[in-house]
Amino acid sequence: MKYFLLITNLLLFSTLLLAQPFTLDKKFKPVQLKLYKYNPPKEPNAKGRISISEVMQKEDTLFYFVKGASIYSSIYVGLQSGDSANSTIDISLHKLSWKRSERSGTTNATGHWEQQFKTENDFGIRVVVKEKPTAYNLMVWVGDETKMELPTVFKKVTIPKGGNFLKDNLLYIIIGGLIIAVLLLFLKFKKKNK
Amino acid sequence: MKLINKILIAGFLICTFHVRLNAQSDGLLDQIDAIDRAESAQIGRQESIIRQMNESQIRGVQNNMSQLKDINNQMGQMLGHFGKILSSVNSASSLYKAMNALDNNECVPDLTTDASAMMPSGCDEEAACSACYEKAISRMNNVRKNLARISCLRINTKKYVESAIAFGDNVSGIHGAMGLAWQNERVGIKAGYEKFKKTYDAKYIEMMESLEVALKEINQCEAQFGMWDWYQKAGFIYFEMMKERYKRPD
Secondary structure, eight states: OHHHHHHHHHHHHHHHHOOSSBOOOTTOOOEEOOOEEEOOTTOGGGOEEEEEEEEEEOSSEEEEEEEEEOTTSOEEEEEEESOTTTOOEEEEEESSBTTSEEEEEEOOTTSEEEEEEBOSEEEEEEEEESSSSEEEEEEEEEEOOOOOOOOOOEEOOOOOOGGGHHHHTHHHHHHHHHHHHHHHHHHHHHHHHO | OHHHHHHHHHHHHHHHHHHHHHHHHHTHHHHHHHHHHHHHHHHHOOOOEEEEOOHHHHHHHHHTHHHHHHSOSHHHHHHHHHHHHHHTSSSHHHHHHTOOBSSTTSOOOOOOOOGGGOEEOSOOSOHHHHHHHHHHHHHHHHHHHHHHHHHHHHHHHHHHHHHHHHHHHHHHHHSTTHHHHHHHHHHHHHHHHHHHHHHHHHHHHHHHHHHHHHHHHHHHHHHHHSOTTHIIIIIHHHHHHHHHHTSOOO
């Protein structure tokens, strides 16, 4: 919990800066896709947050953005159009700026397009339609943070167990001590006899 | 009758031509054209309809996902595609591992440790010693994950700020009117970034303190099951390496 608060605090500051792909145009108002808790009982891998939208696009271009993704989460963005035969849809994903796309593509023959990736904080989605109006469904899924196993920081080496040396060799030490004592007594006794 | 019609049409055309000529001379035609263009743009700019599902609707989808997949509609198809991706992996972590960052230049947490900074351990996965190490290692791993994350956050934020400032400077240079507005925006971005840097430093200190606690807990276990003076011999070197690795360079 403590760590969660630590990160949240820092994320809050970065979010103030990294609000969404950058633009100077104040009239430019992308739509925020709101993520809601998603936990289908039969799909444990789908646990996370999701946004599903039904869109009837009457403008050439629509801009969307998603807030608060974690770099430790999987992200899926999918678009399914109803009228794939007559009209293809161009979709692009943006990170830093609406001017530069990080990934882009077009709906396929079945009217589908999808991408999977990971990212921190916000990202933008731009949808351009050729025929107006065009109906489609847009879905964004952000999985829960992955509980991954971290690579170890320990190396396997044989450590001389200095702390247990006395305990482990006590018997030999006593025997050695006794031999030395006997030898000393023997020498002393010999000297006296001379 | 035909003759009358022809005379009327000719008269109409002559009048229209005359009006156009007059309008042109007054510059009115340009205005009419401009109004026409604005109207057609208005017609073209019909608002799109975006219906986002709310919380209860999402709950409905999650509880009936298998049924929705069978329905031959857009949403059913889309959930079907998503389901295929999920079923192609064994776990959420393998799905995550298969994914690349959205931006090729985006920082992704690097959790590996340089071989020279790796620490020896006297616990060879024996039950007795593992129990002692468990809490300390869990604390250390949490710190490692969070340090890697905030470090990437710092790198990505820096890149965003630099890119936004370069873009703003460039655009405001081209469009003079934007210059003043941009200067205010620029000050705001820079001030925000300075605050971010201070927050980063505070979090960095807190996490390094927590790492030190974890390493000292491991030291106690090592004294019991492994190496005497483990912290002085190995833990301290690792701590110093981590301190240097996540320190803000600018």
